[in-house]
Amino acid sequence: MQNRSPSRRTVLTCATAVAAGAAGVVGVTAGPAVAQRRDSRLKNILARMSIEAKIGQLFVPYFYGASATSPSRLDQERNLEELGVRTVAELIAKYHIGGVIYFSGWTNNIHDPHQIAELSNGVQRASLALPTPVPSLISIDQEHGVNVRIGSGATQLPGAMALGAGRSLSDARTAARISGTELAALGIHQNFAPVADVNVNPANPIINIRSFGADPRAVGRMVAAQVTGYQRSGVVACAKHFPGHGDTGEDSHTGLPVITHTREEWERIDAPPFKAAIAAGVDSIMTAHLQVPALDPSNEPATLSPAILRGVLRDELGFDGVIVTDALNMQGVRTKYGDDRVPVLALKAGADQLLFPPDIGVAYNGVLAAVRTGEITEGRLDESVLRVLRLKDKAGLLSGSPYASRREVDRVVGARGHRLTAARIAERTTTLLVNEGGALPLRGRQRRLLVVGASPAFPTDDTRTTVPELARAFDGLGFRTTRLATGREPDSAKIDEAVAAARGRDAVVVTTDNVDAASPQRTLVSRLLATGVPVVHLAVRNPYDIAHLGDVPASLASYCWTEVELHAAARVIAGRVEPCGRLPVPVQRADDPDKVLFRSGHGLSYGTV
Template identity: 35%
Template sequence: MSLAEKVGQMFVCGFEGYVPNDDIKALISNYHLGGIIYFRRNVREVGQIAGLSYDLQKWNEEQSDIPLLISIDQEGGMVARIDSDEVTLVPGNMAIGATRNIDLAYEAARICGLELRDLGINVNFAPSVDVNNNALNPVIGVRSYGERADLVAEMGAVAIRGLQEAGIAATAKHFPGHGDTESDTHYGLAEVPHERERLFNLELVPFKRAIEEGVDAIMTAHVMFPAFEPASKPATLSRHVLTDLLRGELKYNGVIITDCMEMHAISKHFGVAEGAVMAVEAGADLVLVSHTFESQVASIEAVIAAVESGRVPEAQIDESVKRIMELKRKRQMDRFSRVTADFASRFGTTARKDIVRQICEQSVTLVKDDGQLPLDKNEPTIVIWPEVKERTEVDEPVEQRYTLAAALSESMANVQELRIGTNPEPEEVRNAIEACAGYKQIVVATYNAVSTLHEGQVEIVRELAARSGVKLVVASTRNPYDLNQFPDIATYLCCYENRPMTMAALGKVLAGAIPARGKLPVAIAAEYPFGHSATLQS
């Protein structure tokens, strides 16, 4: 292989559209691109996704005898690039953590892997094995199995096993751990200031277990760890972290991939192309540049120039390419096929969705109740439903037809729904409060995608809780910490995501059809510690 061919193999890039566009074709043809990443912008329905994978591999086959690595962030729950009703959308990590059921954790990952493989995808950037022990973390939250290293390690290990036994390369992320941060690296630098002993006893525990499990890839965090790297640069760019710690002390021999180099923690402080060179210097094998063609080209050319100038030894490039080639052989990335007539029948089978149902029903967690549950099925009920309307780096607007109100309507006579935004404006707040006038039974779903619940949602809950003679039930449908902003409410549940099958499970719990079986995977407050679950008081 020429130097350009070797460096090209070390890059994973994204593009716009449901079919291969000119940019991605040029990266494959002219820059010997080794890998692709899909986002929501690339996926529509299963036939289209599989066709896209096939077309990319066929285009690549005309240029090279090395197959493409095709990747995606299909973590489950609220972070799923593919969420079509056709596929089996498995729950997210925190919901799975609340079940404490390792068999279901394995099955969820295996199902996800089987369906990704049928779509021509061969790498999943999952599981996240970050230990979410910081309630103010704005980017991990429900993407973590919980706040205890042993729980995260155990659940992460079986998820890795499930994905890889399905033929998918699993990726443990974000090394050395993004759980105890209060900044989002999509927008700026973050730091975990703890000493080595604490990091080895907590943050690194799931990664050590992942390595023991034989995880194919580990993704880096754009987070600074002064205990490992004295200079002010994130782990992705640190040779102390990637080579001395991960390769040396932890004895990891698999593929190291960066998180996206266009995230502001890298792009705004170091530049995308220079960041790519620094990541390779640090010991990364694969460099992820997700979005911009110009940045993708500049990064590839910068790494080639760094090798030609002697800044990066070509022998180091050779070692990275050997690891990449071995992964492509191991996971049979040259195996792809056309879409057949019966293709759609492989996805979302009854047996697979039954696994999801079991997880959802075992994850719903009753934190407190003062005799308000189950709901009175004959009492008119209004449900306040927050709808995700604004895009973030990990969330995209999703039109949801099956909500909590729909679930309750299956067992209750008179259920009305009022939709609000997750960041409701004052007028929206007033309208919601007024709409509840006359109702004696009110259910509020809260949705917190960042570190604290939006003040508009908090105001609605507080106003309704102050009304006399009203049965108010609040259920968080993402991060479980919302209770801390209205601790005096009588009844509170957590279900960690707002996907339809979870809402069906929550509806059954509220109506008294099934018990709440989940256990808190994180502490909400001193009186609601890790492992807490309440029982009905009525």
Template identity: 35%
Template sequence: MLSFDGAYPPQEVLDAVQAGKIGAICLFKHRNVETPAQVRRLTEALQQAARAGGQPPLLIGIDQEGGQLIAIAAGATELPGNMALGATRSTELAAKAGYVLGRELLAMGINLNFAPALDVNINPRNSVIGIRAFGDQPALVGELGAALIQAMQEQGVLAVAKHFPGHGDTSIDPHFGAPVNHHNRQRLETVELAPFRRAIEANVVAIMTAHVTFEALDPEHPATQSALVLNGLLRQEMGFNGLIISDALDMYAASRIGSVAGVRAALEAGVDLALMGHIENQLAIVDELAEQARPDAVNRILAARASLPTTLPPLDVVGCAEHQAIAQEIADRSITLVTDDGRLPLCPTPETKIAVITVQPTDLTPADTSSSVTVTLGKAIRRRHSNVCEINIPYQAPETSIGDALEACRDAGLVVVGTIAASEDESQAALVRALHERGQSPVVVALRTPYDIVAFPMIETYLCAYGVRTVTCEAVAKVLFGEIEARGILPCAIPGIESQDIIA
């Protein structure tokens, strides 16, 4: 599965597509995406090259999960992510999310979405998954994932359940290290594998592998490069007959044996489509490994390509009012009130100054597009109360920035702090504790993972929002001012606070 640089395909890529050397393309936000219209022009050029060579439609994939990982914004609907859906406990809303994703991606000419993540996020220190997971309960993850998969595939976009056999209980990012799962087979059956069995029941077309070594399955190889995991477990035991796609093979955990060797090992283990990510000289690698193409893999790829729709929805469905309303509905239903000392809803007098402190989003893992988002919580609150002071600090802020923020809000009658992974950032924790100690105990809203309160357990009004997108900030403001109730339910346990086992 080839990738390239540019907002339009290079001629050498078009030539390879026309000649039938390439059957699948992976697009990336920072390499290929400008606007929805530009993406459609790009995909049309690729498909035209395939038609000119008498080839079947090309598989064109991207990461459009919602929430933390959205490759195409710039007018496309920015859905809340999986953990927000987990907080709603609603298969109906998960299906609506799948509907929006499928309809918009196909309108842009993308027919393969690397979503949803079916990882059961049990480890609070799992930075690479986190809010990309629906939660920490296998049944919840499986049901919401199945609903999203079916709805997206009904719109003509192939879903990719990931990261098999499960990436939810790791603390090492495979982009930079080599994670290992130490659990026994019984535990894997009840936790990690259960959502993937549900996805197979829901007829998911493709499954993406994890660059994680599972000691109970194959202690010698990461799942991506393990025949025991891919052929033995996924194909033979679990009965999956669809496409097996590798995660990006430029990550350390897969490429530490060498880039070409890593691709070869994945293909030999049973991967059908080797996603080469940012590996250099990909066309040369395609030529070098052409003889390794397995007939069974070729047949599965051709069958998937033959199933692709050739008529696209109009481009104006991208970001349409119907889809934006669905995004807002999901956000509104997801906001979770963990604890409150009676301050909500907020009823400030006109003279009351509200200080809103937010953290500049950053990409905490390469599987992250948060750095492109501007947090609009302050603006959302200002629409409801004019006397607002907005303060922004960097992630892992220096002491001077924390001091400046504390001084800027010294005369505020109310402080709202939007945190981002504060359980892993002492500067945010220090800010919140300092506010509390001087009698300005803030309302804290966790704008990423829900675990932040662990860093400041004395806080008495704490909400979880599971994202930084505009619809999420609007939903938070609605809850703060009593326009809607906080109906979300914790989808994963915070140490000391249990999640609830409810599926609607």
């Protein structure tokens, strides 16, 4: 891999930066004269595009493979079956694609930083070989916490609810800056983050700890801080999921949720974070596949609703950036219309980028037919393409080489300074909920530990799981640990094994993941408490778990099970650092949900016990 200079053909199409100092800094607001000159330049590119090329600029599809031109034979077969081409380079050429999205695991796009950067360069080479060569806007969902695509080699940072517990705008901004800097070095210039949803429903199956919390104004401040951090690093931020996905009990991947908030409730609960993002200069906002009758009585999914996208987001909130659909393969947007009509209706509603169509050929040809028949005018098409070109320009893709550099990857991605900063931020998010009788920190004589409990796999590496990683963290602090993963559904034999393993230990650290009234994890904790061995509980996902666990003498929340959060929790439990996180959501009583067990803002320190 090498840092290539753009070809002469590229230079003719991709002009130099409009304003000194603005290149590569997304979200910089240009003055009217500068913006006019920029748009004049971009319209010259637009004028050279065919209708087919314009339509392609709006699509952001997935693909299989770790290479743009030579993926594995299996990945070529999967591409051929689902996309009609063998490689992403062929996909770009066939449909004039303007952007792609990377995933880990199932698409096999992501292995290590050098491979990702070379994949990005291959995508750009394919994009610059088009008749009208325009660099690709490469996207990813790198929210951190539970939703991570790039794991190994990159800096892992606390997720949204953890940052909400830390309550530091500086930490939220710094985390986004670190993440954005590393993504940009890998050739990725659009991150579908931060989540701007307000999680007021503890049973929310899709948002939950991906949200900064339950207080709309506090969430808004964190969202604005992250928008600033990402966009100062040269990466397009994306506030999601408009008009708000925080009070749903259904997953829009599998159904069409309904938000029952009144207009006044929407203004008070859901709108503030999006308003804050817009005030911070966010350059893209993602739609939600859900119904909001108070905003659109027709009950169209928000993604397909002119009343919501044009009426509320554009006209009322004044957002003139790029509107991105949530993934068009999700059931929530496919309940009423065919896959050829969904992208057409999204564009007519006001969307600009069409993310992850389930069948790119059907979706692309559906839009092409709508343009040819006049259902979508060329003027409407140009409106969205111009917005996408502005994003590319702000990200620096039209002002120089769009290629990633091996040297920059080695310098930036997973840098020691980034990892140390991430560790310090995580320490400030770990929340101590219960500490009866000064059970924590663990005393010097409590060196023999059993680490036991639910052990979800890391978001990006299913070979690494919670219990072994937490045990390794304690080993590094001088403890002698025994480890036993019992899972989220331990049976009686596994619980008996855990109880037997606790005997002779000085303390037990038990992890839980999504406990509810019927969860056998409750029995595990109860049986461990009955041994008389001091028990420390760590919720490695939802902070709501504690409501189901009775009189646990010590309980903490880490808000996720990634390495950075587990090691921070271990340092807090061991007393190496003071716990200072505070709940960003209230925790209701399990036996009476109308009553609060712990209020938002609750959090103990060792000095307050």
